[in-house]
Amino acid sequence: MAFWDDSSFMIFSKREPLLIFAGFVALILASLPVVGAPESWLVYLFLFFIYLAMANMWNLLAGYAGLISLCQPAFLGLAGYAMTVGTWVGIPWWIGLIGGGIVAAVFALAISTAVFRLSGVYFAIGTLVVPEALRMVFYLWRPVGGQMHGAGAGYMVKGIGDLSGDVIYWLALVVALSSVVLMRLILRSELGLGLAAIRDNERSAASSGINIFKLKLYTFIIAAAVTGLAGGVFYLNQGYVEPTATFNVKWTMTLLLATVMGGLRTEEGPILGTIVVVVLYFLLARYGGYSFLIQGLILIGIMLLSPQGIIGLLRRLHLPAAGRVRGF
């Protein structure tokens, strides 16, 4: 299916009911803390929002730009550290949050000189090294004094005592919604069309005057910024940041699983996949180490049985929802 016969140009006609429905869901989600929803719901949803924003960005990178990036923990971790360390030197948390997104974007630009020379599997493993190196850096480097006692190189987020959990919840919701809207906008913009052309045939796209390097770099930077923002909100909620859990491959695993399970290279995939991941996370939480073991097995199973995830499965079963899926 070519991209122009997709219903993308009919957002305001055919898709109107869908848009209204989405707005309705967003309103309900936003009102939950006010109407006194159970605390546990808010915890689940908060995690859902954070993972959704990050999974959307991973989908953009891996699914649409062909960049299998395994360095997402670097972006969310750097943003988290930037915000946290900022609160230690008197920068308000909300400036730190935005600053964190910028730091992640600048870092993406900085490492792009190294990792963009690599393609395919080289790119994947080149990016895998980045969070490992950063973890070492943050073990050794203490940007400001007074590290948390007993947990190595960790920092508490300062001066958020009067920040209510509801505000953090809404921040997460805003980031998640923005990521969904951003995906729609990007995929229907010149950038998205360029990426689609590259995906279909890189060589013919290049000879049609598309600057492949530039488009991929823009995508990489955008994804880094949004992942960084989501990471900042996550650490705002957690209240502290430390290197081991931050620059951890388990983040990558979660984003990969959410995207792949829902359907790589589909817009709806990460939403479905993230719901499943969050449900799994809480179902499996009590089993500790088995949780990631089972998630790993699910990842392998899905890749083998239904490489396009739940969306792919729906499409194969010819369910109505699958009609909207964009083709390869």
Add this chain to the structure above:
Amino acid sequence: MRGKVMGSVDVFTPVLMGIMLGGLYALIALGLSLVFGVMRLINLAHGDLVILSSYISYAIFTYLAVDPILGLVITIPFMLLLGFLIQKYILGRGFAISSETPLIIAFGISLVLQNLNQILWTPLSRGLNTSYSHMSFFIGERQFPVSYLLAFLAGIVVMVGLRAFLTRTYMGRAITAASQDKRAAQLMGINTNRIYGYAFAIAMGAAAVAGVFLGMTFPFTPTSGISFLTIAFGTVVIGGLGSMLGTFLAGIILGLSQTLGGYLFGSASQMLIVYVLVLAILAIRPHGLLGR
């Protein structure tokens, strides 16, 4: 790190330590290099498979009281079989789907193994502490751990063995042929799918040897795999593809950079120096120092 500079501290000690360490790194990287060379797959689970072999040797050593090097008669066949099964039933099917599928599957295998190791053997740091792995040998006043020398020698043995296998035996030549031109090899009557299975199995056999000597040299935890994957990948990248000798030299470059980095800047930053070196080399020469 255990067994670092113990005698007088001059530059000769880190140099020799680095060269011996390089042999171990090359040993770890050989399996990754073989799989990459033949299947064009970066096996993201390689480090965890090496650590799995360390744990199996640990189990054999602890519960059966069999020397880990003798225990290779169990560890190698086990890993050979595991490698063949992984390729045949999991990765091989992934290759048929798309080019990124095996990469993501390998990532999944890596996480499964990490957590399996954690469940089976707890997250505690383990080591293969045989009677001789703590011994030292002396060159003049300087003292060196025997385990480093053993690992270096094992690296040479496996490298020479693999080279001989790939150039002298029928199966080795078939593997080489399949890696050079898959379709031509098929036309010559080589069953490339089976050959991939054998190549992966042999890579895992090399990983089994690597796991044993790694376990005698360094303490390991279930999450150690990723740092050794990084080292192995760095070795393959610096050494270039398909060259066993290049891999060996690259291992020594990395080993030297680690020990000299530790000597010059303090041992806390020595792994960071290795990571930065890998990224820097990728940026300057994406296909390796000795590669094309």
